[in-house]
């Protein structure tokens with residue numbers, strides 16, 4: 021599939037701070053690309069540079085195969101952007117806000133009416149058309165913010181942390197809406213610092229830290245980067261030091277942690293880890309209340325690569 | 333597209349309560365307060381008539397200029413009279429002066445003599461009027477009715493301001509009139525809040541909405557033109573409302589040439605627009621700070637131009653004339669005033685040109701900032 025965006029050697033400095041450091045990547049047609057990274061890792065700076073809002077020190081940006089410049093109106097007409105901060109007019113209703121921003125792209129009135137209605141439907145604001153932004157909850161406001169950016173049916177959509185401080189219901193609705201946009205043929209660049217969202221949503225992920233790409237690939241590819249294959253957590257009390265030590269000697273075990281009656285065992289590559297530990301517990305006659313197993317998360321990957329937690 | 337942006341910008345401005353308050357409501361409220369305050373002052377003025385005496389010998393009776401002037405200034409039927417005149421012999425008037433029934437008296441031989449007992453504001457006014465009549469009657473021989481009227485008005489403002497102004501070439505400024513002129517001027521300048529707000533919405537380095545606009549396929553120039561067009565229209569509607577209110581409700585007289593008055597208001601509003609563009613594009617502060625800045629500076633401008641009392645204008649004009657030379661509120665006020673009091677348009681045109689220069693300088697500087705398409709930091 022064609023590359024919708026290609027970024028080469030993008031570098032952006034704010035004074036002496038390198039916010040984006042020699043970034044190269046591409047976005048393929050029809051995919052949802054996740055830019056995952058903690059606050060301050062350079063996600064917003066990257067997007068603003070791609071959009072030609074920011075001057076950058078080095079690099080080249082191509083969108084739809086052409087160089088992106090401030091007056092690339094052809095390219096711009098096919099892009100939709102949802103910025104990190106809610107940006108709507110307090111003076112206009114939900115409907116009028118979407119209509120205003122849609123009108124910057126779509127001149128025909130009848131087409132616009134149709135598009136605005138569809139955007140309202142997509143983000144689930146049908147009951148709030150006549151409301152003013154001040155009357156909306158945080159979640160609904162975020163949905164309005166999204167509708168304003170996508171009503172004109174762009175082929176390429178940038179979403180910069182669209183779910184920050186949003187209630188779970190709105191978050192699910194937003195994520196569903198984004199999937200629907202992709203299914204309707206849009207290409208999407210999605211930034212977030214929530215790894216759970218990336219796991220649900222993205223076809224491919226780029227993990228950023230301090231302005232650099234530290235890993236890149238599909239979710240499964242990335243998870244292979246973590247040495248951990250499986251994490252088993254066992255609720256059991258009064259385990260002895262000897263027992264804990266013996267567990268750490270078992271096959272494939274990388275790490276053993278025991279805190280407040282919760283024993284967490286990280287396993288490296290290898291099969292049947294869960295079955296092996298259950299049998300070992302039986303053999304040692306250790307009582308336990310519950311046991312469960314987890315696959316590694318992107319947080320484990322991030323931890324592995326940077327030595328720190330992705331979560332704030 | 334242009335129309336879409338224009339209409340929406342209008343909608344946004346008219347729905348913004350804060351902006352509408354400063355540009356529509358506040359000037360009307362202030363005008364009403366002025367009107368209440370001044371109608372009291374003017375009533376008081378009627379009782380504030382100076383008692384004087386005139387020796388009505390043949391010298392006086394034969395002097396046309398003095399006769400005409402004092403019969404006007406002492407006319408009992410005229411609301412504008414400033415003197416209550418007792419006529420009589422020198423002895424009689426000297427007697428009255430001793431008893432302080434009069435502030436002073438006048439007698440003429442080859443020149444005019446004023447006899448006074450003390451030096452107060454009444455005496456100053458009396459002296460000033462006589463000097464003026466002297467100057468005028470010596471100069472042009474023929475005393476025009478209009479100039480007496482002006483002397484009278486100036487004398488009134490002297491009494492009210494209690495400031496002794498030596499510059500007798502300065503013509504009268506009616507107390508109330510100048511306040512309403514500054515009110516119009518202030519409203520023109522408050523229009524800056526509208527252009528500042530409109531422009532802020534489309535600049536990516538000033539607002540988040542501006543980022544949205546900047547990534548859209550509409551050119552920046554078109555955006556700026558459409559939104560400033562909307563703010564200018566809104567501003568003119570505000571000024572028009574104030575004119576209607578002051579003319580028809582408060583009975584303010586702007587003189588006979590209403591078209592020139594309106595032209596000045598339009599040029600004045602343009603200078604307000606320019607100020608807003610300047611503040612929006614130069615100051616990297618939030619909207620409320622910018623709003624406060626515009627309101628603050630306009631208040632100071634208005635104060636210097638004489639809004640809170642003409643004394644201030646005199647002091648500035650005399651001691652630091654440069655301040656009012658670069659003060660757009662003063663340019664508008666002075667233009668309106670010149671239109672009312674002068675028969676020639678020189679001073680009016682001078683003020684129009686000053687306003688245009690003021691506006692274009694601000695717009696030129698702003699343009700340097702507005703041209704940018706990409707930013708170092710947003």
Ligand SMILES: Nc1ncnc2c1ncn2[C@@H]1O[C@H](COP(=O)(O)OP(=O)(O)O)[C@@H](O)[C@H]1O
Pocket residue numbers: 034037039057058059060061062063064065066709710
């Ligand atoms: N306008 C700016 N001026 C100076 N530094 C900035 C500016 N914007 C962002 N930064 C810095 O650049 C880095 C990247 O920021 P940003 O791109 O906003 O990260 P993210 O979107 O991933 O949270 C951060 O260290 C941030 O403090």
Ligand SMILES: [Mg+2]
Pocket residue numbers: 063064065104180181
């Ligand atoms: Mg960000």
